[in-house]
Amino acid sequence: MRLYLAAPNDLAAERRAVERVVSDVNVRRRSKGVAPIELHDWHSTLAPHALLPENVAFQNLDVRQEDVFVGLAWLAYDGPDAEGEVATERDVETAYAYWKTLRRPQALFFRCMRSPDSLDAIDPRAFDRVGLFHRRFDAPEKNRFAFGSFRTIEELEAALGEALDGLDGRVERPAVEALGAHRSAGEAAERRTTQFETKMQPGKAYEVSFLAIEIDRWRELAADDGQRAELQTLAAAFQQLVESTARTYGGELFSWSPIGGLVIFWARRSFDHAIMTGLKVLHNLPVFNLDPMQNPLGEAMDIRAAAHDAVIVFQQPIENIRSADVQFAVDLLRGNTEPGELTIPRRLLERIDERLRPHFVFKDRFEREPIYSCKLPTQAKESEQADLDDSLTRFRRQAQRAATLLRGSASSLDPSALDAVSNAVDSAYAVLNGFCQSYASIDYNWSRDFLERLAETAAGLRGQEDELWGHLRESLTHHQGALGVVKRLEAVVRAASRRRPRPVVILEKLEERCRSLAQGGGEPERAATTVGEEVLSAIDGFLSADELDNETRLTELLLHHKAALLDYVGTRRDDERYGTLMDKLWQAADLVLLDDLFSIRGHQRADEAKVSDALIAQGVDHRRFRLVRHLLGSNERPDQARLASLFERLGLEMEANDLQIICRCLVIGHGDAEIREAAALELTPQAMWGVVSHPAIPIAAICAIAERMSRKEGEDARKIFFDCTRSRIEQAVETFRTRDEFNAVTRLIMLLLGFSFLVETGYFERFDDILRRFLDRAQEKGLQ
Numbered sequence: 001m002r003l004y005l006a007a008p009n010d011l012a013a014e015r016r017a018v019e020r021v022v023s024d025v026n027v028r029r030r031s032k033g034v035a036p037i038e039l040h041d042w043h044s045t046l047a048p049h050a051l052l053p054e055n056v057a058f059q060n061l062d063v064r065q066e067d068v069f070v071g072l073a074w075l076a077y078d079g080p081d082a083e084g085e086v087a088t089e090r091d092v093e094t095a096y097a098y099w100k101t102l103r104r105p106q107a108l109f110f111r112c113m114r115s116p117d118s119l120d121a122i123d124p125r126a127f128d129r130v131g132l133f134h135r136r137f138d139a140p141e142k143n144r145f146a147f148g149s150f151r152t153i154e155e156l157e158a159a160l161g162e163a164l165d166g167l168d169g170r171v172e173r174p175a176v177e178a179l180g181a182h183r184s185a186g187e188a189a190e191r192r193t194t195q196f197e198t199k200m201q202p203g204k205a206y207e208v209s210f211l212a213i214e215i216d217r218w219r220e221l222a223a224d225d226g227q228r229a230e231l232q233t234l235a236a237a238f239q240q241l242v243e244s245t246a247r248t249y250g251g252e253l254f255s256w257s258p259i260g261g262l263v264i265f266w267a268r269r270s271f272d273h274a275i276m277t278g279l280k281v282l283h284n285l286p287v288f289n290l291d292p293m294q295n296p297l298g299e300a301m302d303i304r305a306a307a308h309d310a311v312i313v314f315q316q317p318i319e320n321i322r323s324a325d326v327q328f329a330v331d332l333l334r335g336n337t338e339p340g341e342l343t344i345p346r347r348l349l350e351r352i353d354e355r356l357r358p359h360f361v362f363k364d365r366f367e368r369e370p371i372y373s374c375k376l377p378t379q380a381k382e383s384e385q386a387d388l389d390d391s392l393t394r395f396r397r398q399a400q401r402a403a404t405l406l407r408g409s410a411s412s413l414d415p416s417a418l419d420a421v422s423n424a425v426d427s428a429y430a431v432l433n434g435f436c437q438s439y440a441s442i443d444y445n446w447s448r449d450f451l452e453r454l455a456e457t458a459a460g461l462r463g464q465e466d467e468l469w470g471h472l473r474e475s476l477t478h479h480q481g482a483l484g485v486v487k488r489l490e491a492v493v494r495a496a497s498r499r500r501p502r503p504v505v506i507l508e509k510l511e512e513r514c515r516s517l518a519q520g521g522g523e524p525e526r527a528a529t530t531v532g533e534e535v536l537s538a539i540d541g542f543l544s545a546d547e548l549d550n551e552t553r554l555t556e557l558l559l560h561h562k563a564a565l566l567d568y569v570g571t572r573r574d575d576e577r578y579g580t581l582m583d584k585l586w587q588a589a590d591l592v593l594l595d596d597l598f599s600i601r602g603h604q605r606a607d608e609a610k611v612s613d614a615l616i617a618q619g620v621d622h623r624r625f626r627l628v629r630h631l632l633g634s635n636e637r638p639d640q641a642r643l644a645s646l647f648e649r650l651g652l653e654m655e656a657n658d659l660q661i662i663c664r665c666l667v668i669g670h671g672d673a674e675i676r677e678a679a680a681l682e683l684t685p686q687a688m689w690g691v692v693s694h695p696a697i698p699i700a701a702i703c704a705i706a707e708r709m710s711r712k713e714g715e716d717a718r719k720i721f722f723d724c725t726r727s728r729i730e731q732a733v734e735t736f737r738t739r740d741e742f743n744a745v746t747r748l749i750m751l752l753l754g755f756s757f758l759v760e761t762g763y764f765e766r767f768d769d770i771l772r773r774f775l776d777r778a779q780e781k782g783l784q
Contacts, residue, residue: 001035001037001038001064001066001067001068001167002037002038002039002040002063002064002067002068003018003022003037003038003039003040003067003068003069003070003164004040004041004042004045004063004067004068004069004070004095005018005039005040005041005042005070005071005072006042006043006069006070006071006072006088006091006092006095007071007072007073007088008072008073008074008076008077008078008088009078010074010075010076011072011073011074011112013153014072014112014153014156015072017153017156017157017160018039018070018072018156018160019039020157021157021160021161021164022037022039022164024161025037025161025164025165028165037068037164042069042071042091042095043088043091045061045062045063046061046091046094049061050090057094058098059205061098063098065322065323065324066106067106068106068107068108068164068167069095069098069099069106069107069108070107070108070109070110070160071091071092071095071096071107071108071109071110072110072111072112072156073088073092073109073110073111073112073130073133073134074111074112074114074130075116075121075122075123075126075127075130076123076126076127076129076130077089077092077126077129077130089129089133092109092133093133095107096109096145099145100145106167107145107146108145108146108147108148108160108163109134109137109145109146109147109148110147110148110149110150110156110159110160111130111134111147111148111149111150112149112150112151112156113149113150113151114150114151114152134147136761146163194252194253194254195252196208196252196264196266197316197318199266200266200314201314202314202315202316203313203314203315204313204314205311205312205313205314206266206311206312206313206314207270207309207310207311208264208265208266208270208309208310208311208312209264209265209266209270209271209273209274209307209308209309209310209348210254210262210263210264210265210274210307210308210309210310210325210326210329211246211251211262211263211265211274211275211277211278211305211306211307211329212260212261212262212305212306212307212329212330212332212333213242213260213261213263213278213281213303213304213305213306213333214259214260214261214303214304214305214333215234215235215238215259215260215301215302215303216301216302216303216304216339217301217302218258218259218260219259221297222258227297230296230297231258231297232258233293233294233296234294234295234296234297234301235258235259237288237293237294237295238260238288238294238301238303239253239256239261241281241284241288241294242260242261242263242277242281245277245280245281245284246263246265246277248277248280249265249273249274249276249277250265250266250267250270250273251263251264251265251273251274251277252264254318255318260303262326262329262330263277265277269353270309271307271309271348271351271352272352272353272356274307275307275342275344275348275352275356276356278305278307278342279342279374279376281303281305282303282305282340282342282376283376285301285302285303286300288301289301302339302340303339303340304333304337304338304339304340304341304342305333305337305341305342305343306329306330306332306333306337306342306343306344307329307342307343307344307348308325308326308328308329308332308344308345308347308348309325309347309348309351310323310325310326310329311323311325312326328345328367328369331366331367332345332366332367332371335366336363336364336366336371337373338373338375338387338390340375340376341373341374341375341376342373342374342375343363343371343372343373344360344371344372344373345366345369345370345371345372346369346370346371346372346765347369349372357772357776358776358780359374360372360373360374361373361374361773362769362773364394370765370769387438388453388454388457389457391431391434391435391457391461392457392460392461392464394427394431395428395431395432395461395464395465396464398424398425398427398428398431399424399428399464399465399467399468399471401420401424402421402424402425402428402468402471402472403467403468403471405417405420405421405424406421406471406472406474406475406478407471413479413485413489415488415716418485418488418489418492418716419719419723419762421489421492422492422495422719422720422723422724423723423762423766425468425472425492425495425496425499425723426499426723426724426726426727428465428468429496429499429500429503429695429727430726430727432461432465432500432503432504432507433499433502433503433695433727435457435461435503435507436502436503436506436507436510439454439510442513442514442517448518448520451514451515451517451518452514452515452518454510454514455510455511455514455515455518458507458508458510458511458514459507459511461507462504462507462508462511465500465503465504465507468496469496469500472492472493472496473493473548475489475493476489476490476493487685488716488720490686490689491685491689491717491720492720493548494548494686494689494690494693495689495692495693495720495723495724496693497548497549497550497551497552497690497693498551498689498690498693498694498695499693499694499695499724500552501551501552501554501555501556502555502559502695502696504552504555505552505555505556505559505560506559509559509560530564530567531564531567531568531571531572532564534561535561535564535565535568536577538553538556538557538560538561539557539565539568539577539581540577541553541556542554542556542557542581542584543577543580543581543584550584550587550588550591551588551591554588554591554592555591558592558595558611562609562611563609565611566609566611566614568581569581569611569614569615569620570614570617570620582622585611585615585622586622586624586625586661587657587661589624589625589628589661589662589664589665590661590664590665590667590668590690590691591694592611592612592615593612593628593665593668593669594668594694594696594697595611596610596611596612596613597668597669597696597698612625612628612629616629623650623651623652624652624658624661626650627646627647627650627662628662628665630646631662631665631666631670632665632666632669632670632671635672635675637675637678638659638662638663638666638675638678638679638682640659640682643658643659643662659682660682660683660684660687662679663679663680663682663683663687664679664683664687664690664691666679667679667680667683667691667701667704667705668691668697668698668701669698673700673703673704676700676701676703676704677704677707677708679704680704680705680707680708681708681711681712683708685717688705688708689720689724691705692705692721692724692725693724693725695727695728697725697728699728699729699732699741699744699745699748700744702725702728702729702748703744703747703748703751705721705725706721706748706751706752707751709721709751709755710751710754710755715756715757718755718757719757719763722752722755722757722763722766722767726766726770729745729748729770730769730770730773732744732745732748733745733770733773733774733777734773734777736777739783742778742781742783745774749770749771749774752767
């Protein structure tokens, strides 16, 4: 292993410290029988190729697969070299591009945060160039490299020593061994020479594509010695299926074992051929499983596949070929691909034929790479358990990420950390909503065992969500003194308070329903339509809830006790709770309106009575709700003086919060864009976050808030706005059917394009996922 070091002249002492660290690490490596690290100067290595085009320079660099790059920076990069370029800035940019393109992320970047002896030592322009380079690491979860900072030489030595010690186990395995294809010498001799071996020249680099594919649950099946002969038949038939399919697309087996292996494609548009092979094998699998000559086990098999481009330097024997990208495909297959699924990284998605792209949807990130998948129906019931486990794992990952950041000090919650909290919370609740949608309908043919596991998963998600919500609430108190932090943190917490109610309530009922069915009790009893103790208890829960938990308790009432609630509103005026409940419902008027709109728009409960109708009906006649109904049907702008006059006519005095309640309702429910935008401008930041973060908010209301964002809010608020609304926008992109809906989404995307934070890698990737799908759907429907 060689370590290539790039460090400017103002870090001469740190350069010597790196030499000491390498010397110390080598002592430990020798004691383990590991080859020592050679220290090389990156600038000297790069200089002979400096005038070559980047791709040509990359191919001529004498860098091995296991080599590592270390880049240091402080106040400035070194001055211009003989060609007039800033030497070390060019060096680190080239290294960044090289390791990102052709190598695994064995690149380490360290920035010195020590204050200089004098401010005169800082050249603002030079210092800004250093900052410009390192700002790409603001969201560490989005880039592929290790990045750290240090103030003292001791801190640098400790961090670098730990990083280098950790590289011992990361030396690349030969690609041919990646899927466990361990052949004996005799077997290797029997393998026929492939066409690509006769066409490629040793030592020359080639751009190819690989398909990694394997049988799911093979090791579990192989543990049963009683079906060894059947497994041998299955393995041979599966190899034949893959080999014959790949041959149609110009591919050949690169390495193989009973579980599966690697297929190589090297002809023109090899990436399309790799994907088509994977999809065709997945598509043909049901027929394969029905044929006892191919699958004699009597149970259906599932497979998984992943594809990726790779630059390889051809060697013979091919067992010596090493490639980070091939290893990435194998790791992706094993680490983030489900049965019946073909996964690819974004870099490959951008190259494939436009007819293939719509079939791949954004899935997740793996080793900080955006991953897209095409999933076909699975054969095995075990995949259902895998889906359940996956939901728990993905939610836990995001919740722990948010909790870790929130436990830090106020100084650690800088804008970058708060962005990460916001994104983690958004991702966590997106997992919950997706889970609830997946199991909105229960199949009565599901086994008792699966119903019990589904109930356990729902309970586990509820418990994890409760912990996440507790961390969010506690964080407001913990950071109360830090005004700059609290303002942004409060926006994130209020957004979560609107995201959580529906999934939390649905998960509770899903668990109850599954347990009842699993125990043979049939459907749980439906909620009573008349007022009983359970309903009164739910009303008490709503009345005692604080501002952050209001919506969760109201959602429970509206989802499970609506008929009884309406009965209470119409018949219990003498109850001691009645007046307090009416005040509470007015404070949550926008939530009541949203529930009514959700019923109408989605037709889920279109035949149900609406709460707002009950509140203005004869016998109740809540005058404030009647005023909202009037304003929703008029073109009166929400001017404070005009609203005060309307209140006066009703014999009411308009209180300070009434304006905010009415404006929230107008943003959500008015049909005129100008009125919605005018109402959005009247909202306080607190009221605005309450409106925009609701998962059922109409897309037109998001547009109104986006207009406000573009006119009067700063960068931090715009980032939180994007995180709060991203799931809702994705849903709108996937479901628009009319020209009006299409126009609303188009307008929203155009507004987002005006937000400058989208130039940041993490935000751009998330926005580009939305944009790509929107353009594909528009093309599908023939819309301009």
